């Protein structure tokens with residue numbers, strides 16, 4: 436028998452979790468597991484905490500509630516820079532339910548928004564009040580106790596942030612890979628670039644060799660050449676029904692070039 440409990444706050448919901456529980460965000464994945472009679476859990480915990488849907492500017496950063504849906508991201512003027520990412524996730528029914536928090540915990544090949552949050556220096560706040568870089572959260576997400584309440588990211592300037600989703604079925608297919616790049620510039624040269632890939636490892640990952648190669652470069656064909664040469668260093672793509680690891684590695688530099696030069700982004 437499956438029991439469902441609803442709590443007023445996410446902190447209370449976190450306190451009610453035990454080994455046979457799942458937290459229910461938008462439920463796009465959890466309810467699918469219920470429908471497939473997943474025997475790993477028999478207890479669902481949810482909350483109607485309104486704070487989870489808040490979007491708030493904090494200086495150069497923006498705080499996005501973990502319960503915000505993809506539709507919320509698309510609809511809010513302050514998150515317009517993330518709208519192309521949210522729009523690339525599933526179809527309208529999924530976007531109305533799928534949450535930001537759930538995307539951080541969605542298994543491969545999902546996690547398109549998490550890839551963008553990783554590129555934008557995301558920092559997650561957890562129910563115990565602690566904060567963790569999205570990179571660390573993704574690396575340890577199977578062991579994390581507690582729930583994510585919100586995530587802050589930088590608010591990118593102009594076209595410093597770009598996102599590309601590569602899928603076989605358009606517009607709703609899941610990712611063969613997704614790429615998010617944030618390339619702030621100083622005096623025309625890239626300074627502090629972040630490059631993140633989705634579906635190129637067990638979780639969204641940063642391409643740190645490419646980031647290092649972009650430091651001080653101009654964002655043009657010759658400037659980015661060194662980054663393309665190391666585009667997949669440190670990544671570990673899977674062989675799956677969407678694409679082989681070999682194929683993913685072969686095409687990753689091509690797509691990185693496109694997204695860096697703005698040749699083929701999804702906006």
Ligand SMILES: Cc1cc2nc3c(=O)[nH]c(=O)nc-3n(C[C@H](O)[C@H](O)[C@H](O)COP(=O)(O)OP(=O)(O)OC[C@H]3O[C@@H](n4cnc5c(N)ncnc54)[C@H](O)[C@@H]3O)c2cc1C
Nearest residue numbers: 460461462463464465525533534536537540541546547583
């Ligand atoms: C048909 C279909 C198409 C999809 N297409 C895409 C796609 O194109 N791109 C993509 O990235 N994803 C896709 N997804 C996957 C999924 O919809 C999204 O990743 C979504 O953001 C998950 O959020 P959710 O709120 O629905 O998660 P849920 O199903 O509620 O939860 C998923 C997991 O996250 C955990 N979780 C949820 N919220 C929190 C929180 N605040 N803190 C800690 N843990 C939490 C849950 O306990 C659970 O383990 C698709 C799914 C389906 C069914």
